[in-house]
Amino acid sequence: MTVYVFDSGPLIILFRHYYPRRFPTLWEQFGQMVADGLITSTREVMSELDGQEDELGNWCKSNRSVFVTPISEELNAVREIFSVAHFQAMIRKKERLQGKPVADPFVIARARCLTDGCVVTSENHNPNAAKVPNVCEHFKVDYTNLEGFMERENWRF
Secondary structure: EEEEEOHHHHHHHHHHOOOOOHHHHHHHHHHHHHOOOOOOEEHHHHHHHOOOOOOOHHHHHOHHEEEEEOOHHHHHHHHHHHHEEEEEEEEHHHHHHHHOOOHHHHHHHHHHOOOOEEEEEEOHHHOOOOOOOHHHHHHHOOOOOOOHHHHHHHOOO
16 A cells, blocks of 8 residues: 655645545545554654644644654665765755755655655656655655655545
8 A cells, every 4th residue: 555755835735725624535534544543743843833723733743643753764765865976955055044944855754764655745847856756766766746756546526
């Protein structure tokens, strides 16, 4: 079974557009996938979302087990990502100067190290860019967007 590694963007979209009280079936299925270990993320995504005082923030606090600490294999995969000079641009100057967390390489590394991992991102593929889809393609890591995730799971509401 596919294990989906969520970046912060799709989680933000879920909570801003798919209100739990309006889409209860979606959230029941999402919750079941979390319980079954089929949805995961990284502590860096949790750090990016830190400070959210809304339903997303509450969900993150209630589901801390989703946001795992990288293991050594994943840290080695992050190192491999950054060994490609072009992909070092994933950490933008603004984030470096402000010391902000950057989750993208950790999300990709987690999916890469799972048997059947798939990154769920809100970024689009741009030729010659240092975006999540570009890095995923380079390292042959499966990826999709939020709608693609729902299609793969054959969700209909």
